[in-house]
Amino acid sequence: MIARNSFIIMVSQAASAIFGMLALTIVSKLWGGYAPSIMGIIWFAMAFVGTFSFITNMGFDVTHIKKVSEGRDMGTCMGTFISIKLILIGILITSVLGSIAFWKYFMSEGFYDATTETVIYIFLGYSVFFALGQIAVSTFNSRKENVKSQISLLMDPIVRSALVIIVALAGISGAIVTYGGATTAIDLQPRYNWPGFLEPLQTFLATHTVGAMAIAYLLGAFAMFCMAFFLLRKYPVAKPTKNYLKMYFLFATPLMIPIIFTLITANIDKVMIGYFWSAVEVGYYSSVQRISAMILMISASIGIVVYPTISAIHARKNMDKRKKIREIAKVARDSERYASMVTIPVLAMIIVFAVPIIDIVLNSSFRPATMSFQLLTIYAYVFTIGVPYTYLIVGMNRPKQTAKIVVLAGIANIVLNFLLIPHNGLLSQFGISGINGAACSILASIIIMLVGLHYYSNRITGKRLFQGKILLHMIAGVVMGMVMWGISTFIEIIRWYHLGVLFFIGLGTYIGVLWCFKEFKKADLNFFLDTMNLRKLFKHVKKEMGEDPKFKQ
Structure with missing residues (x-):
């Protein structure tokens, strides 16, 4: 069951990656050397809002999966989770708007160009719809109904990718971008002629390229939200009780700090690259990161299935403690072994052929990201083999240990970003700064995290889990x-x-x-x-x- 559910998730995520990669490839081929700058503006805004995305999670997604998989009352769990999510979404909106006001009026700072602030507002809407959709997705995952969760999630890349391709086909008219080290307005005629009745739409898209691209992401998240709640319609929702609210908060509290560090470190690299360098470098880094992230679909598919499985084993009251630990350890070891076995060939392919992959999937203007591409792929592998042990620790009710590991790795990542990303960074004389510095930082932090996960997993189970x-x-x-x-x-x-x-x-x-x-x-x-x-x-x-x-x- 674990293997088949994991494979279903891998197929879904592979489809998602293919849709996203198809859109990225078409944009890169149609826009050529302008693509890194325009997509960099989009991904900077996405990362800016993403640094606040921990607010809508705060460990409650994991808590909901844990409590439902333990057999708690479904209706009360749903009511509790929905109430908490709505409050957190309100806090997210307030925080992002407040930070923009602080940046503009107190710090007297601006954004890349006139459209970027608007793009940030659009991505705030994207985050809201995505957070709402996660209510249903987390519920499906808690019950191992992975087909429903993956159908919901797949709506986002399908709709988004189709709309992104349409925007790319419209051409560009008057967009302000950084190209060849200078900021300039560009015009790029559409590669294909649009039918007469669609010319007004083509003109609008071409003159609002960045905004239209951002709206494509927003509509993708909205489609995911609609599908998720359609599939959730028959699930009971009851009024939250004081006991359930207390139970959710008690379990989520130790997870809040690691969730904060996890989601901040997942986005802060793009924000810092944009701050110290430019949108072009953000475009380089984010593009190859999305290619290397295809490996992460393996870790995601494993984690989604392994966590409720371990939680369910740990919650069994009629099983001997030693037998529980043996079963949990076997689940973790088998998951790590097969994840490594499947991931290594992809890793080898990317390390050896990084340049031709960039040329074929993107275009030669993205070649400055070659080293980052290789380092990010190694990061994805290390992350993947650590996932089973993350869920082993949390699934056995040891969230505090997870918190310690994630906080340590997160602090290391943030400190290394400050040391390695700037132009005059610590290793800049060796060619490691900017996007290469960011890739080195995230790789070093995930290695620290893997060591910590093995250390605590060994202590909790009393077994040596490392596999030669x-x-x-x-x-x-x-x-x-x-x-x-x-x-x-x-x-x-x-x-x-x-x-x-x-x-x-x-x-x-x-x-x-x-x-x-x-x-x-x-x-x-x-x-x-x-x-x-x-x-x-x-x-x-x-x-x-x-x-x-x-x-x-």
């Missing part, structure tokens, strides 16, 4: 990379299918090396084939979507 098998995966990945690089010296990689052929050759090498190490066996092959069995997969989806939700009375 992970090192075998790395060795196989190195061999795979060397084989792909060796073959690539005889061909020029200019098309996506060149990369595809090299990847499958490398993948065969990777599996062969693991087979020699006896790390990939027939049982593993059967596991993957069963997980990806389309007949069983569709049967599982049909069952979840066709049944009315059942709740304990």
Whole structure:
């Protein structure tokens, strides 16, 4: 069940990544060297609002999943969670508007251009709809109804990507961007002629490029919100009680600090790059970050399923404590092993072919982000293999330990950003500043976090959870990379299918090396084939979507 649910989530997130990557590729090809600057403005605004996004979470999403998976009253949990979310959304809106006023009127500072402040307001709306949609998504995840949660989440990239492509096809008229080190107004004729009756729309989009792009994101979040609440319509909602409010706050309180640090550090790098450098660098960094983030869909799919599974095992009252720990440890180890096994080939591919991937997916103007791309991909791998242990600790009711780890890693990340991102940063003489400095900072902080997760997981379970098998995966990945690089010296990689052929050759090498190490066996092959069995997969989806939700009375 864990494997199949994880695979469903991976398929959904892969589809989401493909839609997003398709839109990004089309924008990059149509806008050429202007793309980093315009998309940088968009992603700076998104990151600016994102630094406040912890307010709408504060650990209550995790708490809701925990309490519902433990079998608490569904209606009361829903009422409690909705009430808390609405209050937090109100605080988010007040905080963002207050910070803009402080920046403009007290600090007497401005924004990139005349449209950027408006873009920030649009992304505030995006965050509100996304936070509301998370009410339903967290509820589905708590009950392992992952098909519903993924259908809801998939609406965002589908709608957003379609609208982004439409905006890109409209061309650009009068947009203020940084290009070639200078700020200038640009005009870019649409690549294709629009039908006569659509010319007014094309003109409007071309003259409001940045704002229209931001609205595409807003409408994507709105579509996700609508789908999520449509699927949630049959779930009971009862008036929150004092006991449930207290229960939610008691569990969420230790998680608040780590949630704050997690979401701030996820966005502060883009904000600092924009502050110390320009929108162009934000565009470079955010673009390759989105490509490397495809690896994170593996960690997300594992975490969504593993957390309620561990919580449910830990909540069993009729099971011996030692047996509980054995089962939980096995879930964590198996999740880490398969996550590493699946992720390493992608990691090897990106490290070896970072430049051709950037040229093919984006365009050559994004090449300054090559080193960042490689470092962010390594970060994504380290993050992925740490996810099972994050949920092991929280699932066994040890949120304070998680808080300590995340706070330590978060402080390290913020300090390193200040030291490495500025023009005259600590390592600038070695070429590590700006986007490369940001990538080094986030990689160093996630390594600190992984060490902390293993330390506390070992203490809580009384078992040594580190697996030497992970090192075998790395060795196989190195061999795979060397084989792909060796073959690539005889061909020029200019098309996506060149990369595809090299990847499958490398993948065969990777599996062969693991087979020699006896790390990939027939049982593993059967596991993957069963997980990806389309007949069983569709049967599982049909069952979840066709049944009315059942709740304990």
